[in-house]
Amino acid sequence: MTVEQTSAGKIGAGLGPRRRGRPGYDLETLLLVAVEVFNERGYDGSSMEDLARRLGIAKSAIYHHVSGKQELLRLALDRALDGWSEAAGRARALDAPAIVRLEMLVRGTVAVLETRLPYVTLLLRVRGNTGVERAALERRRSFDALVASLVEEAERDGDIRADVDPKLTARLLFGMVNSLVEWYRPAGPAGTAGGPGLADAVCAIAFDGLRVRR
Amino acid sequence: MTVEQTSAGKIGAGLGPRRRGRPGYDLETLLLVAVEVFNERGYDGSSMEDLARRLGIAKSAIYHHVSGKQELLRLALDRALDGWSEAAGRARALDAPAIVRLEMLVRGTVAVLETRLPYVTLLLRVRGNTGVERAALERRRSFDALVASLVEEAERDGDIRADVDPKLTARLLFGMVNSLVEWYRPAGPAGTAGGPGLADAVCAIAFDGLRVRR
């Protein structure tokens, strides 16, 4: 059950200008498979043997690509955090009211979640056990700070309800967004939608609520 | 740092009619401490040594109370799932429109989250690695089914917006609720509120939305 699916993706997923030397995994594909396993069994629950089995290679071969288990985690977490940083930068650069920038940030975050789902999933489960994890949590905190400041500004503008604490609002809002990783699975190559529709649904509920007004 | 805090709670947290035999941990306090560690470092990331250190007793002493690491997990997960079952039962028994039962279920779930936070936190992080975890996921799925059916019924009643898929709605709604475990910490004995206020905030955002209507 593992061999087929791995040997299919072994040659770098068909892209790249055919490197020299013996063919095999490139770092990117290897990382993708590793993160897949991490998300299934949890980082601590995944052994290097588990990864090797899924990859279809020997355990030691992994160490040809990365220095160890922690580096796999670091690379994966950086991919998620870089996505968030870009979305944050775009929202910051926007010349618009806070509520618009906030909605843009929500949509940007959902987009990152769609394009880099496995990495974001992993990031959201980090507990801070090792130095790598704590560094990721640090970068994440700065993102959360931006969210909180946007909510606060939008509330001062009178654009969002003032009867709920801004920090609480920020947490619930992005708690809803981030809960996507628990069930959302991206569609295949055929545009089975989910793209803009997902962000629309999130924004609809978050900003206008579930209840029908009569 | 560990000895003080444990020796304080060692005698069964001061309650119970003084059991016979040598004093020490009862199952309940031991479980509570264990779950605390599980939530800090993750279940797979926590060794029995870690637990023993925090408890202030030898590793082997834990096996006097439970059969092993997995039983600790099973007991903890059951505590969370029983809470959800009770809340589900109360919502089901209510003779009211679906949207009212749905809001009751949301409030009930938030209440469970407040009273059994550590257990619910642990439950929400289960990945399905072992039999114990898979059994818990199974019970959880039946809870999710109830939620989905309530949302669907409320949408048929015309009480919640029909432009978002019911299943998606259900997931986002309880995704927001469950995200509480990521940051919420119960108040001390002094009623520092958070009780009804928290559920109110969740329901306000979920049902009426963030935006101010003018």
Place this chain on the structure above:
DNA sequence: ATTTACATACCGAACATTCGGTAATTTACT
């Protein structure tokens, strides 16, 4: 020939768990 990717065999440390025995308390009996 050079470069890249992998395999076999292994190591020390950490892991969950077991075992035989000990310590501190309450109950029951004299």
Place this chain on the structure above:
DNA sequence: AGTAAATTACCGAATGTTCGGTATGTAAAT
């Protein structure tokens, strides 16, 4: 009152296993 039995909780030292990681050599491509 004194003491033995019962009960509950714990400890230290081992067990076999699994862990992440390494050493050394081989296979397949340019």
